[in-house]
Amino acid sequence: MKLAHRNLSKPIIIEPSKIQLLYIENPKFLREILQDFMQNENFILSDDDKEYSSEKFISINTDLISLEISQRKIINAIFSFIKEMVLKDLYQESHKILMALNRFASKIVSNVDFPISYDDIEIEAVLKSLNIKIIKSDNLLEQILDLMILERDFLQTKLFVFFGLKTLLTKDEVSLLYDEIILGQFNVLLVEPFYQERLECENIVIIDKDFCEIRN
Secondary structure, three states: OEEEEOOOOOOEEOOOOOEEEEEEOOHHHHHHHHHHHHHOOOEEEEEOOEEEOHHHHEEEEOOHHHOOOOOHHHHHHHHHHHHHHHHHHOHHHHHHHHHHHHHHHHHHHHOOOOOOOOOOOOHHHHHHOOOOOOOOOOOHHHHHHHHHHHHHHHHOOOEEEEEOHHHHOOHHHHHHHHHHHHHHOOOEEEEEOOOOOOOOOEEEEEEOOOOOEEEO
């Protein structure tokens, strides 16, 4: 997978067997890059010459302390998955339940001494009544992994971008997270404001204070 930006000399190659680091030591350029990510501008994400919309397929995460894994779009995608699964794999059981609920509704209405009507209960209303929520872990590493699993599986996210991840985690936590990222075959780009000790599985691009681009 390749990520190109108008101010980079060539695309950044991102592969699931490595962790890609982008160190930007120039504050102005760092601000510009983050703004472009947040506004879905000036980046081109591609894989095998197929381009992907940055707005739809790139997950931008700049606040790791307040990661939101219960985003409405994720909940909606999970709801659609559950609804399709029920209609496909649990149709007979759900049909019996709906019939029972509608008989119960009819009995309730018949006991009201006034002419009233009601709508038949549909499976979507039953599922919405479940008020589906995602259980959020108290562990930051688990939160990050849960976010990537949910967004990849339900939103088809292709690339995860995290700002300041290495700054917030210990070396042991970083190593553990890297192992899980590589095991899960996630495409990840870490954007950091200053260089830190290189780990074996990292690919590195550095933009120094003088806008010099270093790759290794």
